[in-house]
Amino acid sequence: MELPFAESYRIKMVAPIKKSTREQREQWLKEAKNNLFNLKSDQVFIDLLTDSGTGAMSEQQWAAMMLGDESYAGASSYYNLKNAIKNILGFEHFIPTHQGRAAENVLFSVLVEEGDVVPGNSHFDTTKGHIEFRKATAVDCTIDEAFHTELEYPFKGNVDLNKLEKVFAENDASKIKFIIVTITNNTSGGQPVSMQNIKEVSAFAKKKGVMLVMDSARFAENAYFIKTREKGYENKTIKEIVAEMYTYADAMTMSSKKDAIVNMGGFIAMRSKDLFDKAAVFNIMFEGFLTYGGMSGRDMNALAQGLDEGTEFETLESRIKQVEYLGNKLIEWSIPVQRPIGGHAVFIDADKVFPNIPKTEFRAQTLALELYLEAGIRGVEIGAILADRDPVTRENRFGGLEFVRLAIPRRTYTNNHMDVIAAAIKNVFDRRNEITKGVKIVKEAPIMRHFTVELERL
Numbered sequence: 001m002e003l004p005f006a007e008s009y010r011i012k013m014v015a016p017i018k019k020s021t022r023e024q025r026e027q028w029l030k031e032a033k034n035n036l037f038n039l040k041s042d043q044v045f046i047d048l049l050t051d052s053g054t055g056a057m058s059e060q061q062w063a064a065m066m067l068g069d070e071s072y073a074g075a076s077s078y079y080n081l082k083n084a085i086k087n088i089l090g091f092e093h094f095i096p097t098h099q100g101r102a103a104e105n106v107l108f109s110v111l112v113e114e115g116d117v118v119p120g121n122s123h124f125d126t127t128k129g130h131i132e133f134r135k136a137t138a139v140d141c142t143i144d145e146a147f148h149t150e151l152e153y154p155f156k157g158n159v160d161l162n163k164l165e166k167v168f169a170e171n172d173a174s175k176i177k178f179i180i181v182t183i184t185n186n187t188s189g190g191q192p193v194s195m196q197n198i199k200e201v202s203a204f205a206k207k208k209g210v211m212l213v214m215d216s217a218r219f220a221e222n223a224y225f226i227k228t229r230e231k232g233y234e235n236k237t238i239k240e241i242v243a244e245m246y247t248y249a250d251a252m253t254m255s256s257k258k259d260a261i262v263n264m265g266g267f268i269a270m271r272s273k274d275l276f277d278k279a280a281v282f283n284i285m286f287e288g289f290l291t292y293g294g295m296s297g298r299d300m301n302a303l304a305q306g307l308d309e310g311t312e313f314e315t316l317e318s319r320i321k322q323v324e325y326l327g328n329k330l331i332e333w334s335i336p337v338q339r340p341i342g343g344h345a346v347f348i349d350a351d352k353v354f355p356n357i358p359k360t361e362f363r364a365q366t367l368a369l370e371l372y373l374e375a376g377i378r379g380v381e382i383g384a385i386l387a388d389r390d391p392v393t394r395e396n397r398f399g400g401l402e403f404v405r406l407a408i409p410r411r412t413y414t415n416n417h418m419d420v421i422a423a424a425i426k427n428v429f430d431r432r433n434e435i436t437k438g439v440k441i442v443k444e445a446p447i448m449r450h451f452t453v454e455l456e457r458l
């Protein structure tokens with residue numbers, strides 16, 4: 001008999017989580033103005049809001065924390081992290097920041113000016129936010145396959161080179177300074193970008209004389225998918241694939257709270273000393289001195305260790321197979337999800353669950369609320385609320401996908417939890433025709449409104 005798959009770790013420390021009643025959840029949701037970000041964590045049974053900073057660190061990471069050097073300048077922890085970045089990612093220069101969006105803030109302070117155009121593959125919300133905040137435009141050049149959720153395609157994160165060419169044809173060359181490729185493509189469903197596509201985009205960028213920046217939160221999951229799906233990479237290690245991916249990049253921004261499995265941290269890495277010098281000025285202003293940049297020494301030590309562990313095949317296999325386990329259950333029950341299942345999350349297609357609710361009533365948010373009411377499970381809307389208003393017309397952007405993302409924290413929940421999640425979704429799905437009304441916005445911020453939006457259930 002073939003042995004089933006099991007995780008390549010055992011559990012050493014646990015934290016209790018609380019169940020609640022439907023009546024309690026109804027009350028809490030009302031108090032939270034129907035925004036799941038407003039819930040207290042103990043009002044949530046299984047928390048799939050994000051896999052960012054919510055993973056369980058290893059014993060080696062905790063041990064490394066005890067050796068953190070908290071010197072303001074020149075700490076050994078900084079050099080540990082510098083070495084890890086050089087050895088694993090291949091970049092000579094790096095700047096620590098407190099998390100991924102801080103890396104964007106610092107780098108874009110150098111690279112993005114008013115009127116600029118930044119093409120890429122489904123820019124992450126904070127990335128788009130930092131571009132639009134500077135009165136520049138993010139243009140999504142993701143391949144069309146990504147928008148057909150039930151179409152099986154191995155690299156739905158890929159950049160469409162024709163769309164890229166069009167952006168360059170339609171805009172003044174001086175307005176485009178770099179292309180940003182997000183690996184994996186979070187917004188399109190945690191979908192990977194192939195090595196072939198990375199190579200082609202890199203060659204294109206070189207031809208046009210612009211930089212290629214990689215938004216790298218889930219770079220290791222991307223490498224796992226290259227290993228398991230792309231011809232010629234089956235026998236390479238994750239570290240070999242990662243090293244090759246970055247030979248094509250000029251710079252990277254990193255949220256370390258994902259694949260580097262720490263609770264807080266980020267960085268920018270780059271080849272150019274000139275870019276380093278320019279970004280350094282902003283880092284000192286916004287984040288901290290260059291040898292800590294918003295992180296404590298112990299955080300940098302845990303991150304250095306996390307980069308090493310996070311690029312081991314066994315770590316990635318345990319994680320991605322758990323996400324697949326949940327996703328496959330939903331597929332079995334014909335619940336519409338982005339396919340194939342992505343690296344960090346299952347994305348439910350709310351347009352297909354609730355075709356009877358008008359799009360203007362935010363289908364994905366409605367589904368996320370229903371799932372919380374059903375079982376105390378907190379997912380997140382990746383749809384029209386997150387898409388924000390168009391910065392010029394101020395109209396809602398209803399054109400995109402309506403997902404509920406169930407992000408699975410690393411090494412945190414068991415497959416029993418996955419079974420509960422799947423059953424809860426099935427229960428909501430089975431009574432989908434009884435749900436015909438969504439939500440309306442009562443109050444919203446001018447940018448990145450999803451974090452603080454207030455909603456009313458119709």
Ligand SMILES: *Cc1c(COP(=O)(O)O)cnc(C)c1O
Nearest residue numbers: 099100101124126186215217255
């Ligand atoms: C999380 C994330 C960011 C932002 O990082 P934070 O650490 O949350 O600030 C940027 N890009 C991608 C693809 C991400 O997933």
